[in-house]
Amino acid sequence: MLYQRKISKGDALSAKLGFQLQTTRYVLAGTQMLGVCGGMFLLWYQSVPLPTPAWGVGMLILSFIQSLHMSQALESQRHITAVGPVLRELLVSAAIGGFAWSATVIWMGEYLSDEVLYALVMIMVIITVATVAATAVVREFYLVWLCSSLIPVACWLAWTADARPFNLIFAAVLWGLAILMAVLSYGISRSFTQMVESGLEREAMAKDMAGFSETLRAKNTQLQEARKQLADLAKLDELTGLRNRRGADKAFDMEVSRAQRGGSSIAVIMIDVDHFKAYNDTYGHPAGDDVLKRIAGVLRSVTARAGELAIRMGGEEFLLLLPGANQADALVAGERIRTRIMSLEIEHSASPSGSIVTVSQGVVACIPSMTTEFKQLLEAADKALYSSKEGGRNTVTLSPFRP
Incomplete structure (x- = not known):
């Protein structure tokens, strides 16, 4: 390879954060809103009174705030100027969103029928699986989401295995799914990292080549001027200047x-x-x-x-x-x-x-x-x-x- 420029981890992470913010603010927020609507539909007809409207409104507000915060970070270019703080904010956001879903399942679980509980768990699973391509660009974000949503529910289902007939099966499925999605997120994040670094290398190469071409043109102009001056000097008498x-x-x-x-x-x-x-x-x-x-x-x-x-x-x-x-x-x-x-x-x-x-x-x-x-x-x-x-x-x- 004739040209290779090392791209710093900070530059690569900044580019990945930009893409993560751009996609997650719509994909994750939109998927969660659909999940909230599905959950409200399931919870609305429960025989036991539950604060379904308050839960639904709270989850929608949380999703809207997350999306708005991501949009502001993207528009202000903070993912370029403040890479570390933006990454930490994303991880906190993923943890809050994931725990909101796992807390919903665990808190309401004792009041729900088996079918509604497992349906609510499946809604959470669908959100986790459907958003992997968009949210695993920065793998840490997706892992935090997994650990705060699926894992607590899987642990809770395993802990209360005797309470429902399929708790243990669902717990095993959630653990297996969490491991599978963690591996899948690694492949997605790695592929995107390589694509980002390749794009940054091409961009850096284009800038370097443009600068080199400009320098070469300047040097060529200087060389031509020097040649002209030498030619003029060769036509002049050194002593008198005539x-x-x-x-x-x-x-x-x-x-x-x-x-x-x-x-x-x-x-x-x-x-x-x-x-x-x-x-x-x-x-x-x-x-x-x-x-x-x-x-x-x-x-x-x-x-x-x-x-x-x-x-x-x-x-x-x-x-x-x-x-x-x-x-x-x-x-x-x-x-x-x-x-x-x-x-x-x-x-x-x-x-x-x-x-x-x-x-x-x-x-x-x-x-x-x-x-x-x-x-x-x-x-x-x-x-x-x-x-x-x-x-x-x-x-x-x-x-x-x-x-």
């Missing part, structure tokens, strides 16, 4: 295709930090990393429009992708980058071209034809960048590229 080359390749092709379909311009700016190796040699790599981070912040500040990307191509080389920008727009963006980086005033005493950190840029802007590939734009921007370096650095050079 897109890396791998993370930008798809954007390159997508923006070129969009410009080709819409007949719009697209611009690329290749950026290189001037004399960066000399900076690292002079100030150390941690200081060089800080320079790259500050430059990345400048590039991020000039790519505010949708589709614009700032990318770290590797080392000290960066690239800006500006969809919709023409040559004039690209040159303005390049000049803005140059002046903002200069305004950082990062000291660079080892630079042959100045005392602060500067950048050189190569710019290309065009309306791509249907055969234009992005690598052509990169090559053109790289050549323009080379021209900026050859021209003294800290400059912006426009490529003459035409698609």
